[in-house]
Amino acid sequence: MFRSKRSGLVRRLWRSRVIPDRDGGDGSGRSGHDLGATGARLRSPPRRDGSDGRTVTCCLFKEREPGGPQPPDTDTAGGPPSPDGAADGGSPERRGREARSRLVLLEQELKAVTYSLLKRLKERSLDSLLEAVESRGGMPSGCVLVARTELRLGGQAAPPHLLLGKLFRWPDLQHPAELKPLCECQSFGVADGPTVCCNPYHFSRLCGPESPPPPYSRLSPNDEQKPLDLSDSTLSYTETEATNSPNVTPGDFSDASTSPDAMKRSHWCNVAYWEHRTRVGRLYTVYEQSVSIFYDLPQGNGFCLGQLNLENRSETVRRTRSKIGYGILLSKEPDGVWAYNRSEHPIFVNSPTLDIPNCRTLIVRKVMPGYSIKVFDYEKSCLLQHTADLDYTDGPYDPNSVRISFAKGWGPCYSRQFITSCPCWLEILLSNNR
Numbered sequence: 001m002f003r004s005k006r007s008g009l010v011r012r013l014w015r016s017r018v019i020p021d022r023d024g025g026d027g028s029g030r031s032g033h034d035l036g037a038t039g040a041r042l043r044s045p046p047r048r049d050g051s052d053g054r055t056v057t058c059c060l061f062k063e064r065e066p067g068g069p070q071p072p073d074t075d076t077a078g079g080p081p082s083p084d085g086a087a088d089g090g091s092p093e094r095r096g097r098e099a100r101s102r103l104v105l106l107e108q109e110l111k112a113v114t115y116s117l118l119k120r121l122k123e124r125s126l127d128s129l130l131e132a133v134e135s136r137g138g139m140p141s142g143c144v145l146v147a148r149t150e151l152r153l154g155g156q157a158a159p160p161h162l163l164l165g166k167l168f169r170w171p172d173l174q175h176p177a178e179l180k181p182l183c184e185c186q187s188f189g190v191a192d193g194p195t196v197c198c199n200p201y202h203f204s205r206l207c208g209p210e211s212p213p214p215p216y217s218r219l220s221p222n223d224e225q226k227p228l229d230l231s232d233s234t235l236s237y238t239e240t241e242a243t244n245s246p247n248v249t250p251g252d253f254s255d256a257s258t259s260p261d262a263m264k265r266s267h268w269c270n271v272a273y274w275e276h277r278t279r280v281g282r283l284y285t286v287y288e289q290s291v292s293i294f295y296d297l298p299q300g301n302g303f304c305l306g307q308l309n310l311e312n313r314s315e316t317v318r319r320t321r322s323k324i325g326y327g328i329l330l331s332k333e334p335d336g337v338w339a340y341n342r343s344e345h346p347i348f349v350n351s352p353t354l355d356i357p358n359c360r361t362l363i364v365r366k367v368m369p370g371y372s373i374k375v376f377d378y379e380k381s382c383l384l385q386h387t388a389d390l391d392y393t394d395g396p397y398d399p400n401s402v403r404i405s406f407a408k409g410w411g412p413c414y415s416r417q418f419i420t421s422c423p424c425w426l427e428i429l430l431s432n433n434r
Contacts, residue, residue, distance in 0.1 A: 009126040010118045014111065016133050020171040106154065113151050114167060117160055120146055129199060133168050137201035137342060138298040138326055143186045145195040160198040161187070168200045169370060179203045180372055182340065183290050183331040204340045204372035207365065268332050272427040273305055275317050277420045281308040286330070293426065294327030294342070320423035323407045330428065337376040337430065339404060341367045348409040350419070351402040352384055353377040364411040375402045376430060402428035
């Protein structure tokens with residue numbers, strides 16, 4: 001009975017793997033049997049490169065497809081090309097059969113390597129892994145620790161967390177340096193320990209450098225659509241905004257920010273939620289190392305945006321709110337503040353430490369689902385403090401404010417020039433306490 005249950009868990013995990021859809025136009029993946037064990041369709045994060053040649057700048061490494069261009073086959077007979085015009089290597093049908101055979105061999109090798117890894121795990125670890133995979137990270141799951149023994153896949157080394165990350169989340173994943181453990185994972189901050197967590201939802205994928213957008217000439221602060229003035233007294237402004245919004249009603253949820261124990265600790269940031277130019281709900285004060293900000297999460301705690309009520313919401317706001325989903329995980333780490341996109345849609349980020357120093361260009365970074373980015377760098381912030389007294393003709397400057405928009409971008413590349421034109425966005429107000 002013990003073996004049959006473990007074998008069943010292994011089979012369910014294998015059926016829940018992500019298979020790249022190379023024939024579809026959107027480049028999204030599907031599960032091995034389309035439906036997981038729960039009966040719900042398992043969806044993979046969108047690939048960085050669609051089949052139509054479009055690229056997304058939120059990446060760190062160039063994709064290397066196993067089915068990419070191959071050296072042309074030589075005609076063993078040495079004769080002229082076939083009448084159908086095929087180059088050396090025979091007819092298209094023959095080459096298609098050979099390609100399918102290679103894919104079958106790769107699939108068999110992947111299955112063998114995966115089964116050998118999963119069979120090392122205890123039943124409890126398999127349960128945790130299956131729950132994480134089937135809920136797509138929506139349910140809290142524990143670490144799945146295995147020995148840091150590299151496996152071999154396709155003639156290349158494949159650490160356990162790389163293999164399962166590739167299997168269940170990112171089929172194009174190539175190198176473990178692309179992955180970042182979440183702050184709550186036991187592998188966080190441990191570079192070369194004897195064990196490593198292989199729970200794919202305890203990792204995010206790093207955003208890499210991207211080309212800056214074209215120069216952007218910001219409008220005068222006297223313009224009617226200027227960004228909100230938050231430099232002098234952010235709290236007083238936002239509290240006034242909330243007072244002037246009589247339709248805001250508190251939700252029926254509780255959070256840790258109002259507990260007596262939390263009030264005794266110092267907070268590291270306040271979070272404000274905005275819909276266009278209207279702040280909805282109260283400021284959410286963060287005391288813990290990390291906080292989930294979400295619309296709908298199967299289980300967990302944090303700042304639930306879905307419980308914030310406001311009358312007469314526009315259809316645009318309603319549609320955007322429905323895309324927030326699992327939202328983001330915001331964490332304070334030794335090198336700065338990180339944002340991990342847990343939703344199924346992109347988020348867009350701007351902060352003083354993402355901008356180019358001494359440049360008037362507005363930098364808005366696009367973060368794809370499953371990726372994370374350092375939204376605030378403490379070291380860069382200290383350097384920027386020396387330029388805080390510069391004369392900014394485009395209005396006040398807040399060196400400790402991060403802005404994150406859900407699903408909708410703004411800036412020089414979009415029709416929305418200001419964050420206040422975005423339907424749903426967050427303002428992260430960092431304290432000076434590190």
